[in-house]
Amino acid sequence: MILEIATISIAPGNMADFEAAYREARKVITSATGCGAVSLQRSIESPGRYVLQVEWPSVAHHMEGFRNSPLFQEWRRLLGPYFAAAPVVEHHELVAAT
Amino acid sequence: MILEIATISIAPGNMADFEAAYREARKVITSATGCGAVSLQRSIESPGRYVLQVEWPSVAHHMEGFRNSPLFQEWRRLLGPYFAAAPVVEHHELVAAT
Numbered sequence: 667m668i669l670e671i672a673t674i675s676i677a678p679g680n681m682a683d684f685e686a687a688y689r690e691a692r693k694v695i696t697s698a699t700g701c702g703a704v705s706l707q708r709s710i711e712s713p714g715r716y717v718l719q720v721e722w723p724s725v726a727h728h729m730e731g732f733r734n735s736p737l738f739q740e741w742r743r744l745l746g747p748y749f750a751a752a753p754v755v756e757h758h759e760l761v762a763a764t
Numbered sequence: 765m766i767l768e769i770a771t772i773s774i775a776p777g778n779m780a781d782f783e784a785a786y787r788e789a790r791k792v793i794t795s796a797t798g799c800g801a802v803s804l805q806r807s808i809e810s811p812g813r814y815v816l817q818v819e820w821p822s823v824a825h826h827m828e829g830f831r832n833s834p835l836f837q838e839w840r841r842l843l844g845p846y847f848a849a850a851p852v853v854e855h856h857e858l859v860a861a862t
Contacts, residue, residue: 696862
């Protein structure tokens with residue numbers, strides 16, 4: 667399993683609308699093949715900065731499976747209007763967890 | 765509960781030593797008052813980039829309780845020699861999780 671961590675920037679005035687849209691969008695991404703646990707965190711220190719984390723079986727499940735699926739179009743349709751910049755996405759392997 | 769997310773940069777040649785040191789350091793941080801789940805993730809795309817995540821009851825548990833404790837001195841003693849730059853730390857509130 668790998669962990670996608672995406673940093674998302676939202677104009678502070680759009681935060682409530684973005685979070686409302688996310689409540690719909692999460693149903694879309696969790697329908698994707700292989701999608702595991704998903705969380706969205708809101709920065710306390712930096713208004714408008716969010717961290718999305720998604721577990722996938724592999725990078726390909728995210729970057730090929732999800733990104734090339736109609737679900738990704740729907741995900742971007744719901745959330746894209748609120749992005750103040752392109753999300754910054756990296757994938758990670760677990761070193762250790764308690 | 766809040767989530768600390770720290771981005772840590774390690775010189776690629778020091779990654780194995782850093783990960784070995786972390787196996788000791790995790791015992792230190794999990795001894796801190798209020799420390800919840802802890803994980804360390806290794807970036808797949810950016811060698812030497814790690815993401816540490818720690819659950820705390822409040823920002824103060826991290827920034828005042830842990831940072832002012834002898835445990836933090838021990839934590840930094842173990843890991844600090846491997847930091848290629850100061851870790852970038854933010855705290856987050858959960859918006860939604862599956």
